[in-house]
Amino acid sequence: MPNPTPQNLTPIVSRRKFLEAASVTAISASLAPSLFAAPSRSSKAETAVQEFYTSLTDQQKSQICFPYNHQLRSKISANWHVTKPTIGLDFYTDKQRAMINNAIKGMTSQEGYARLQKQMDEDDGGVDFYSVAVFGDPSEKKFEFTLTGRHLTMRADGNSAEKAAFGGPIVYGHSEENPDQNLYHYQTKQTNKVFEALDTDQRKKALIGKAPRETAVHIQQADGNFPGLIVGDMSDDQKKLVTESLDVLLAPYREEDKAEVQEVLKSIGGTDKLRMAFYQQGDLKSDKVWDIWRIEAPGFVWHFRGAPHVHAYINIAAIS
Structure with missing residues (x-):
């Protein structure tokens, strides 16, 4: 999967743009309700997750899908694989890898996506060496998509875990x-x-x-x-x-x-x-x-x- 990343990710934005963004955030944080809602089933990441889940064969589901309350969903670590198949294996089709990539894009900002791609490249050879899992059924009430690997745990759950930001505990890092x-x-x-x-x-x-x-x-x-x-x-x-x-x-x-x-x-x-x-x-x-x-x-x-x-x-x- 191509990982286009800027050569230099720091500074993230110019000082002027940063101060403008900080001001907007500070203003929006003082308003009720927020200018943006919590993630939902129609959010970009969750839409990609539903498409990905629908595309899975029974054999694939048997290895990467679990009940919503499975104990693996509560695990956090700086270095772990929630499931054995890694994204780059023939276990997944090219279309499924593209869906996974769309889910990752949906969970991040443009800058965050570029930085994450660079981190995965440098820490473990790229996103192909990371793993995913789906807990629950995205067509039902509660579900979660989890991405894990070296220095990473990310989640997308359509607000299934209510009032929990990021769908639950997350991890990031760099070696x-x-x-x-x-x-x-x-x-x-x-x-x-x-x-x-x-x-x-x-x-x-x-x-x-x-x-x-x-x-x-x-x-x-x-x-x-x-x-x-x-x-x-x-x-x-x-x-x-x-x-x-x-x-x-x-x-x-x-x-x-x-x-x-x-x-x-x-x-x-x-x-x-x-x-x-x-x-x-x-x-x-x-x-x-x-x-x-x-x-x-x-x-x-x-x-x-x-x-x-x-x-x-x-x-x-x-x-x-």
Whole structure:
């Protein structure tokens, strides 16, 4: 499958366009209802998934299709295959591979798709070496399409898991250990702008010695334990940097998923309820650009481990 990617993906957009986009996102996040709905059966990715499922033979379904509540649907890992057949095998037809590609395009923004293609190429030889599964029947009430492989777990579910952004926990990463060449180090540089803007007392609250396990991303309720500095205690200028950082983190994904993240944030009281933590552990160049950081609140976890290379685990879902 061809993987057309830009030669240089950073910076993502010009500063002017970035500020314009950040302003639009900040405005849309303050409106109710959102300008975009959560993913539905008619979303681009889900439409491709339904077409893909319909095309499968009984023999194919026996190997890559499972009941909706199968235990594999809840698994997250930085390196795993949800099913044995990889996309490039003769197990799939060219038309089915094109449907899979359309589903991936539907789950991402244009920039996110290009970056993802480059990550898969560099980490494991391309999308042909990744695997997919379908949980449930897309023609019925609940279903999920899952894409997995080296440094990747992505989902499309037509909002089957209600109030869960991205269809559930997702993972992304990149094996490049030189931070200046890692495809996702730009996110660390962006979030560290928040740390650089903090005063001495704020930094003491935000900077922590040892990081939690990267897989510790279970959803916590309002009475949970949340490390770091609460965004609500920041100045307006600092809060603006947090909003800009969230926009950068969400930029690789489709509008429907970004809108659902904003809805979850609104349900817990907005970005003021988030906490930001930066970890001294894993400071790759001893330059105090903190390569491990975490954004967390009730119903929200974004854990980024950039040492020695990137593993990022995200779990965002409205709390009960």
